[in-house]
Amino acid sequence: MPRILIAGNDSLIMPECRHLLEAKGYTLKYCTNLPEALGQVLEDPPDLLVTEKGFSGKNDEVELIQAVKTCLQKANIPIFLVVDEIQLQVELDWDHYPVDDIITRSFIPEILLARIRLAESRMARAFDNNPLSRLPGNTSIIRAIQRVLREADGYAVCYVDIDNFKPYNDRYGFSRGDEVILMVARVVANVVAELARKGSFVGHIGGDDFVFIVREEMVEPVCQKILTNFDLVRNMFLSAEDIAMGEFVGRDRQNHETRFGLLSLSIAAVTTGGGRYSHYGEVSSAASQLKHCVKKLDGSNYLVDRRNT
Amino acid sequence: MDDKKRAQFKKVLREIKNLPTLPGIVAKLGKMAENPDTTTEQMGRVISKDHILASKLLRLVNSAFYGFPQRISSLNSAIILLGFNVIKSLIISASIFEVMEAQDVELWEHSLGCAVACNVLARHLGVKDPEEISTAGLIHDIGKVAIKMELPKEYEMITALSQEKNISRLEAEREILGLDHAEVGSWLARSWNLPDKLVEPITCHHEPQLAREEPMACAIVHFGNILIRGLGYGHAGDIWVPPLNSKAWKLLALAPADIDPLLHEIEEKLWEVKGFSLDIQSGQEGEA
Numbered sequence: 001m002p003r004i005l006i007a008g009n010d011s012l013i014m015p016e017c018r019h020l021l022e023a024k025g026y027t028l029k030y031c032t033n034l035p036e037a038l039g040q041v042l043e044d045p046p047d048l049l050v051t052e053k054g055f056s057g058k059n060d061e062v063e064l065i066q067a068v069k070t071c072l073q074k075a076n077i078p079i080f081l082v083v084d085e086i087q088l089q090v091e092l093d094w095d096h097y098p099v100d101d102i103i104t105r106s107f108i109p110e111i112l113l114a115r116i117r118l119a120e121s122r123m124a125r126a127f128d129n130n131p132l133s134r135l136p137g138n139t140s141i142i143r144a145i146q147r148v149l150r151e152a153d154g155y156a157v158c159y160v161d162i163d164n165f166k167p168y169n170d171r172y173g174f175s176r177g178d179e180v181i182l183m184v185a186r187v188v189a190n191v192v193a194e195l196a197r198k199g200s201f202v203g204h205i206g207g208d209d210f211v212f213i214v215r216e217e218m219v220e221p222v223c224q225k226i227l228t229n230f231d232l233v234r235n236m237f238l239s240a241e242d243i244a245m246g247e248f249v250g251r252d253r254q255n256h257e258t259r260f261g262l263l264s265l266s267i268a269a270v271t272t273g274g275g276r277y278s279h280y281g282e283v284s285s286a287a288s289q290l291k292h293c294v295k296k297l298d299g300s301n302y303l304v305d306r307r308n309t
Numbered sequence: 310m311d312d313k314k315r316a317q318f319k320k321v322l323r324e325i326k327n328l329p330t331l332p333g334i335v336a337k338l339g340k341m342a343e344n345p346d347t348t349t350e351q352m353g354r355v356i357s358k359d360h361i362l363a364s365k366l367l368r369l370v371n372s373a374f375y376g377f378p379q380r381i382s383s384l385n386s387a388i389i390l391l392g393f394n395v396i397k398s399l400i401i402s403a404s405i406f407e408v409m410e411a412q413d414v415e416l417w418e419h420s421l422g423c424a425v426a427c428n429v430l431a432r433h434l435g436v437k438d439p440e441e442i443s444t445a446g447l448i449h450d451i452g453k454v455a456i457k458m459e460l461p462k463e464y465e466m467i468t469a470l471s472q473e474k475n476i477s478r479l480e481a482e483r484e485i486l487g488l489d490h491a492e493v494g495s496w497l498a499r500s501w502n503l504p505d506k507l508v509e510p511i512t513c514h515h516e517p518q519l520a521r522e523e524p525m526a527c528a529i530v531h532f533g534n535i536l537i538r539g540l541g542y543g544h545a546g547d548i549w550v551p552p553l554n555s556k557a558w559k560l561l562a563l564a565p566a567d568i569d570p571l572l573h574e575i576e577e578k579l580w581e582v583k584g585f586s587l588d589i590q591s592g593q594e595g596e597a
Contacts, residue, residue: 182376190392194349233386
């Protein structure tokens with residue numbers, strides 16, 4: 001049940017707006033002064049905040065907006081600022097008002113509802129995206145895994161990571177390492193989009209770790225294609241001398257000189273059919289066991305876990 | 310040649326935005342893109358037969374926005390990294406020749422033929438990235454397209470001068486513009502962030518002795534261009550076969566006895582290409 005905090009005068013949200021939003025399943029919480037609103041934000045953060053310019057004292061709305069936006073955990077809460085058109089004649093400094101949307105008075109209830117829906121869908125699209133790959137991050141990944149666990153159809157949750165990424169970074173530098181991460185993100189996302197559009201998902205856990213979800217019957221062709229494409233593109237990211245050597249020399253975590261294979265991919269795929277998992281944590285721990293096995297193999301490989309079938 | 314004029318031509322050519330493609334190719338790809346069973350690879354095979362779309366694809370993947378500046382020299386890699394949807398947009402956004410002239414088709418055939426010749430040479434010589442060398446061969450004359458598009462009047466003058474004085478197009482370009490298509494192609498490729506592997510063969514395809522980073526690729530594109538001109542497939546704007554550079558020839562280390570089988574292999578591969586070319590020109594749909 002999405003909760004909306006209304007911080008402003010009693011007249012901020014007209015009764016017909018309230019009725020519509022409540023009918024659509026939103027819970028509305030009203031605060032008419034700053035301390036109350038701040039307390040609410042602090043202790044029980046809403047899913048969305050609607051406030052207005054100058055609601056109880058001068059600059060109170062700025063205080064409230066800043067309190068939400070400067071907190072990392074809450075920065076993704078959409079904020080709507082209600083203004084009078086006349087207030088816009090003085091151009092507002094949007095850095096000072098880091099809100100997500102504005103609504104000018106007076107507005108019909110349907111406009112407010114549409115804006116709220118839009119803010120929700122925008123947030124679902126983008127709020128935890130990885131800045132490098134632009135792929136959804138952990139919150140979205142957890143949500144996607146939970147979604148497929150609830151579904152009757154079988155899916156495969158696939159964990160991808162780049163072998164020898166650390167020595168590559170040491171040898172080629174971080175910016176080249178970022179290029180490789182971006183390359184893997186593109187390879188995975190493009191293959192999944194082409195072969196397994198329906199019900200699929202691609203996310204970036206962080207660093208060189210990725211997750212994708214496809215329907216169980218597509219897991220083999222998708223994994224094969226990802227590995228083939230990766231092996232085709234990989235050489236663009238390696239120096240001619242390393243390609244000729246077929247390996248590179250680097251230092252391991254104990255600082256011993258070691259020979260590393262050139263970049264390769266490992267994919268550990270866990271199937272979810274038959275209700276064998278009920279929580280994403282179980283999926284990820286099954287995957288990390290499987291990953292241990294894939295990582296022992298040379299070159300690019302994938303393994304699909306069908307232990308309980 | 311007065312420097313002011315040269316600078317002016319340079320400016321016009323540097324600001325070039327969009328090079329047009331043959332309508333037949335865009336139509337074919339458009340149909341492919343609408344078919345849900347088309348794979349990215351199938352689209353890639355058609356794109357790798359067109360010097361303009363291939364350049365655009367490489368420009369896109371090497372742009373700062375896509376995150377791989379000067380990194381991607383292979384069309385296959387570009388296609389894998391950009392993915393089906395981006396390629397589809399590229400095709401939809403491709404501009405086509407408003408008026409298609411015989412010389413546009415002929416230059417396209419020459420470029421494609423040069424790619425085939427480079428591929429055969431690269432494989433024969435056992436170099437490690439034959440696909441990239443054929444790509445360099447495919448786009449080696451991109452400067453000619455730019456000159457024709459942006460300086461149509463001068464382009465006609467170049468053609469006339471080359472016929473009148475019996476000189477090569479390259480010499481006529483230098484006389485009229487104070488620069489040549491290799492130089493123009495070189496700036497374009499550099500401004501598109503293409504890797505040296507592709508830029509240098511474009512820059513040095515008439516002067517392979519100037520190659521610094523990629524002498525082998527330059528020598529192959531240089532000789533591939535000569536072979537395809539000699540075979541008379543397509544038309545590159547004049548009737549001459551360019552002179553063979555002795556340094557490049559030494560680097561290639563080919564024996565005279567190698568040439569006949571090479572030519573034979575190139576001609577065999579050109580048959581497939583000819584089929585595709587007829588298909589494109591008749592505007593019919595065919596299997597990629």
